[in-house]
Amino acid sequence: MTSQLREVLNRFDEGAVPRSLNQMAREMQLELGVLQVMIDYWVRKGKLREVGLAGNACVTCGTNGHCPFIVNLPRAYERVREGEAEPNPPCACGGGCSV
Amino acid sequence: MASQVVKIALAGNPNVGKSTIFNALTGSRQHVGNWPGKTVEKKEGRLYLDGVDVIVVDLPGTYSLSAYSIEEIVSREFIIHEHPDAVIAVVDAANLERNLYLVTQLLELNVPVIVALNMSDIARGRGLTIDAARLSAGLNGTPVIETVGSNGLGLEALKQAIQQAAASREQRRAVIAYDAVLERELALLQNAIEAIPALTQRYQPRWLAIKLLENDEDICGRAVTDDALLAAARAAAERIESETGDDAETWITDGRYAFISSVVSSAVSRPREALETTSDKIDRILTHRIYGLPIFLLLMWLVFQMTANVSAPLVDWLDAVISGPLTRWTAALLGALGFGGSWLEALLTEAVIAGVGGVLVFVPVLIALYLAIGVLEDSGYMARAAFVMDRVMRLVGLHGKSFLPMLVGFGCTVPAVYATRTLEHDDDRRLTAFLVTFMSCGARLPVYVVIGTAFFGASSGSLVFGLYLLGIVVALATGWALKRTVYRNKPPQPFVMELPPYRAPRLRDVWRQTWSRTSGFVRKAGTLILATSIGIWLLMAVPTSGGAQFSAVAPEASLFGTLSKLAAPVFAPAGFGTWQASGALVSGLIAKEVVVGTMSQIYTPGTPDADQSEAPNLLNDLAGIGSSFGEALVLTAQEVVNIVPRTLNIVPGINMAEADFLGAGDQADDTTALEAALTQNFTPLAAVAFMVFVLLYTPCMVTISAMRHEFGRRFVLYQIAYTLMLAWIGAVIVYQGGLLLGFGG
Numbered sequence: 005m006t007s008q009l010r011e012v013l014n015r016f017d018e019g020a021v022p023r024s025l026n027q028m029a030r031e032m033q034l035e036l037g038v039l040q041v042m043i044d045y046w047v048r049k050g051k052l053r054e055v056g057l058a059g060n061a062c063v064t065c066g067t068n069g070h071c072p073f074i075v076n077l078p079r080a081y082e083r084v085r086e087g088e089a090e091p092n093p094p095c096a097c098g099g100g101c102s103v
Numbered sequence: 104m105a106s107q108v109v110k111i112a113l114a115g116n117p118n119v120g121k122s123t124i125f126n127a128l129t130g131s132r133q134h135v136g137n138w139p140g141k142t143v144e145k146k147e148g149r150l151y152l153d154g155v156d157v158i159v160v161d162l163p164g165t166y167s168l169s170a171y172s173i174e175e176i177v178s179r180e181f182i183i184h185e186h187p188d189a190v191i192a193v194v195d196a197a198n199l200e201r202n203l204y205l206v207t208q209l210l211e212l213n214v215p216v217i218v219a220l221n222m223s224d225i226a227r228g229r230g231l232t233i234d235a236a237r238l239s240a241g242l243n244g245t246p247v248i249e250t251v252g253s254n255g256l257g258l259e260a261l262k263q264a265i266q267q268a269a270a271s272r273e274q275r276r277a278v279i280a281y282d283a284v285l286e287r288e289l290a291l292l293q294n295a296i297e298a299i300p301a302l303t304q305r306y307q308p309r310w311l312a313i314k315l316l317e318n319d320e321d322i323c324g325r326a327v328t329d330d331a332l333l334a335a336a337r338a339a340a341e342r343i344e345s346e347t348g349d350d351a352e353t354w355i356t357d358g359r360y361a362f363i364s365s366v367v368s369s370a371v372s373r374p375r376e377a378l379e380t381t382s383d384k385i386d387r388i389l390t391h392r393i394y395g396l397p398i399f400l401l402l403m404w405l406v407f408q409m410t411a412n413v414s415a416p417l418v419d420w421l422d423a424v425i426s427g428p429l430t431r432w433t434a435a436l437l438g439a440l441g442f443g444g445s446w447l448e449a450l451l452t453e454a455v456i457a458g459v460g461g462v463l464v465f466v467p468v469l470i471a472l473y474l475a476i477g478v479l480e481d482s483g484y485m486a487r488a489a490f491v492m493d494r495v496m497r498l499v500g501l502h503g504k505s506f507l508p509m510l511v512g513f514g515c516t517v518p519a520v521y522a523t524r525t526l527e528h529d530d531d532r533r534l535t536a537f538l539v540t541f542m543s544c545g546a547r548l549p550v551y552v553v554i555g556t557a558f559f560g561a562s563s564g565s566l567v568f569g570l571y572l573l574g575i576v577v578a579l580a581t582g583w584a585l586k587r588t589v590y591r592n593k594p595p596q597p598f599v600m601e602l603p604p605y606r607a608p609r610l611r612d613v614w615r616q617t618w619s620r621t622s623g624f625v626r627k628a629g630t631l632i633l634a635t636s637i638g639i640w641l642l643m644a645v646p647t648s649g650g651a652q653f654s655a656v657a658p659e660a661s662l663f664g665t666l667s668k669l670a671a672p673v674f675a676p677a678g679f680g681t682w683q684a685s686g687a688l689v690s691g692l693i694a695k696e697v698v699v700g701t702m703s704q705i706y707t708p709g710t711p712d713a714d715q716s717e718a719p720n721l722l723n724d725l726a727g728i729g730s731s732f733g734e735a736l737v738l739t740a741q742e743v744v745n746i747v748p749r750t751l752n753i754v755p756g757i758n759m760a761e762a763d764f765l766g767a768g769d770q771a772d773d774t775t776a777l778e779a780a781l782t783q784n785f786t787p788l789a790a791v792a793f794m795v796f797v798l799l800y801t802p803c804m805v806t807i808s809a810m811r812h813e814f815g816r817r818f819v820l821y822q823i824a825y826t827l828m829l830a831w832i833g834a835v836i837v838y839q840g841g842l843l844l845g846f847g848g
Contacts (some may be wrong), residue, residue, distance in 0.1 A: 007357035037201030072619035073514030
């Protein structure tokens with residue numbers, strides 16, 4: 005017995021190549037919004053993880069942490085492996101802190 | 104005077120037009136405050152309907168009624184404890200399935216629900232036909248009213264539905280039948296709840312059973328404190344998980360979507376292609392497994408055509424202004440103040456104007472680059488580029504996420520090093536940081552442009568593109584090798600990326616981002632590059648042999664020249680074994696723009712142009728600056744137009760003529776003093792080898808500092824050694840290989 009929510013996770017597990025949410029929604033015959041909500045559900049449950057770049061990186065060039073070179077890419081998600089640690093968030097202080 | 108008072112709640116997902124309907128219903132009769140004890144805004148309005156005083160409460164926009172956010176808890180508590188006479192669920196007809204999730208939860212609360220099928224015009228525009236009667240039947244007779252909040256369509260029908268709901272106070276039974284295992288446990292829990300009157304007075308038993316199985320934080324242990332009931336709920340949840348393999352919450356959520364899916368499939372008809380948008384169709388080509396990469400490369404080639412060629416006339420103009428009138432006025436002013444021929448004049452003209460000015464002339468190049476990249480970003484293509492490159496990264500065993508810092512590295516390597524923090528494995532972080540230095544940052548671009556333009560003219564765009572591409576190839580090859588030797592860990596995880604719809608770039612946003620990026624370059628010119636230029640001038644002013652005076656020494660006899668000569672033989676096999684070239688490269692360790700600044704100081708130290716011998720004439724100079732600027736703008740337009748023939752001419756058999764707005768040879772006369780000096784001191788082959796060295800060698804000191812902070816001194820030492828060795832080998836291969844192939848010395 006496989007729930008549709010579980011099917012979303014399975015597709016992450018099976019995916020050998022990068023895919024877009026739109027592509028996955030089409031394959032699963034789902035509205036994009038519904039797939040997004042299902043993914044949000046698994047993110048909350050710690051089974052998927054949102055990946056991407058935060059807005060800040062460093063202050064070494066005097067941009068006060070608002071580096072214009074940070075490319076704001078849309079959200080992406082990946083499966084969380086068992087026992088895997090959360091990545092360090094990009095730090096706005098550019099150094100000196102313990103993050 | 105109204106005799107009956109009814110309370111209506113407006114619920115819905117964010118951005119479904121709930122506020123528009125609220126305003127249309129209540130007009131100006133509104134009160135805005137906060138929910139008690141919460142910072143969430145509460146809006147309340149009044150509506151009079153045939154003697155009925157209707158209080159309309161606008162609940163916060165939420166996607167569900169779980170306890171994940173304060174907005175969800177506020178909405179849920181209002182419905183449970185304030186007992187509204189009806190809840191209007193405003194749903195976006197164009198995203199029905201997502202929006203109906205909240206409706207199912209409202210129905211489970213057993214309150215009278217009216218569905219306002221809003222934005223139905225947008226749904227129709229997308230080819231969706233929604234049968235409101237069938238939708239209503241699927242939702243167990245819940246009234247469904249089609250509305251368009253923006254023009255008031257359906258508002259009267261909605262008011263009638265409010266009146267009917269208020270009159271009948273009819274409640275709808277929960278309609279979702281869950282999986283058999285779940286229903287069995289729900290029934291057991293429901294019985295247990297019904298045995299506790301304190302709970303049944305406040306909560307609908309089935310809803311409470313569902314919440315207990317979901318392990319809802321706000322219910323378990325707070326609203327429900329009965330230990331036996333909580334233990335029964337935990338036991339039920341464990342049985343469900345052991346029998347089905349998934350937890351109860353997952354099955355409950357899944358059951359709601361299955362219910363929604365069956366309702367929608369009976370009530371909504373959509374054209375076959377409705378699931379595929381225009382953006383999806385474009386993506387079929389742009390992110391295609393085979394064509395995606397060549398298209399990405401073609402677009403990058405166009406970006407560098409624009410960067411190198413389109414900006415060239417404005418670079419020439421700026422160079423002429425800085426080396427001409429600006430230098431003349433500075434010298435004249437200092438002469439008038441009694442500093443003519445002094446070390447101060449040399450400092451200002453040779454360090455500040457030649458050094459910093461020599462870098463600032465490339466501002467148009469960076470504007471062109473960031474403008475082109477900004478257009479790609481704002482149109483939505485950059486996300487596709489990351490998507491396409493992810494495949495390439497994976498081919499060599501790198502994590503797809505590594506491309507994100509590498510993309511940042513095209514602007515500046517320092518934030519790219521910090522951006523590696525998004526990678527969870529330390530090995531992946533180190534490897535990616537190792538590779539980002541090969542992504543040519545914006546600071547290296549002036550070096551490519553000045554040398555490319557000097558030796559390759561209109562083909563410099565292709566040359567710059569080739570260098571960027573070489574950087575990517577070297578990064579991938581290094582990554583491939585290190586992944587199989589030093590940084591072995593688990594294979595990379597695939598990821599799924601949201602691809603936003605394509606859109607026309609918003610020029611204001613593109614310009615804001617472009618200026619933000621370019622201004623960093625200008626700021627750096629006024630600080631780090633200025634300081635470095637002064638430092639190099641000082642080294643060039645100090646004689647190493649007796650007899651010569653401070654600031655009156657030949658460059659090659661200065662301390663800078665003497666030290667540079669020591670390093671020069673190392674570069675001889677690469678074809679640029681001169682003290683000037685080695686001096687520029689060493690200074691580039693501070694910042695890559697300094698390579699150009701130093702070359703300007705060495706080759707054109709306050710070079711008097713043809714007019715400098717004449718007395719400066721302000722009016723003549725201003726007129727000259729104005730007319731040459733106009734000419735530069737015309738030539739810029741010409742270069743923009745010429746992108747088309749240059750692109751088409753790539754195709755064999757096509758030989759489209761290029762536009763020539765001002766007559767042939769105009770641009771040939773605009774060679775800058777530095778470009779002219781470079782052609783006398785480098786051969787074309789040595790110039791290419793020099794650029795390859797600049798591309799690959801050790802990053803600037805700020806990047807080194809960032810790497811040391813993130814990964815430690817040992818990592819940095821390896822990085823420096825590897826990049827220096829690779830750059831030298833690369834440059835030697837280019838030069839010696841070129842000689843062997845007969846490209847001349």
